[in-house]
């Protein structure tokens with residue numbers, strides 16, 4: 001994103017906490033991955049748009065308010081992730097019953113291979129854009145999930161143990177759950 005207009009977008013890779021000081025390190029990989037466009041970007045949404053198990057990015061732009069804009073403005077751009085499809089993932093979709101149907105404010109914790117990740121279901125996530133309500137977790141090298149815990153806005157807490165990777169867990173609050181697979185896209189250049 002650029003905040004002053006017509007700066008190259010940056011895409012920050014999280015390299016984790018540094019072993020010396022415990023402070024997270026981020027590296028700008030926008031130019032290396034071809035995601036450093038100079039258009040006047042405004043909104044960003046991160047979701048698995050092609051249902052292949054990795055997160056992709058859509059960026060929208062302010063329209064035609066500057067002579068450098070192309071005629072009619074710059075359309076939204078989809079950056080399709082072709083790096084992460086081979087790595088395992090896990091995703092969670094929630095339907096509230098006591099909680100509001102969209103389950104805004106739910107917190108999901110996932111534990112796999114000794115690492116805990118936390119996601120907040122946030123329905124007001126970015127300017128002029130909205131994240132997917134499918135909560136996505138990258139699993140690194142783990143091929144199973146030890147436990148998923150859902151903290152519903154109603155106060156209900158539900159846990160699900162020993163789940164396979166590369167699945168979407170659909171949970172209806174306090175009622176039922178089921179695992180589904182995604183239609184994984186063929187690799188870039190594949191048939």
Ligand SMILES: [Ca+2]
Pocket residue numbers: 047048049050051052053054055056081
């Ligand atoms: Ca994807």
Ligand SMILES: [Ca+2]
Pocket residue numbers: 052054080081082083084085
């Ligand atoms: Ca992909």
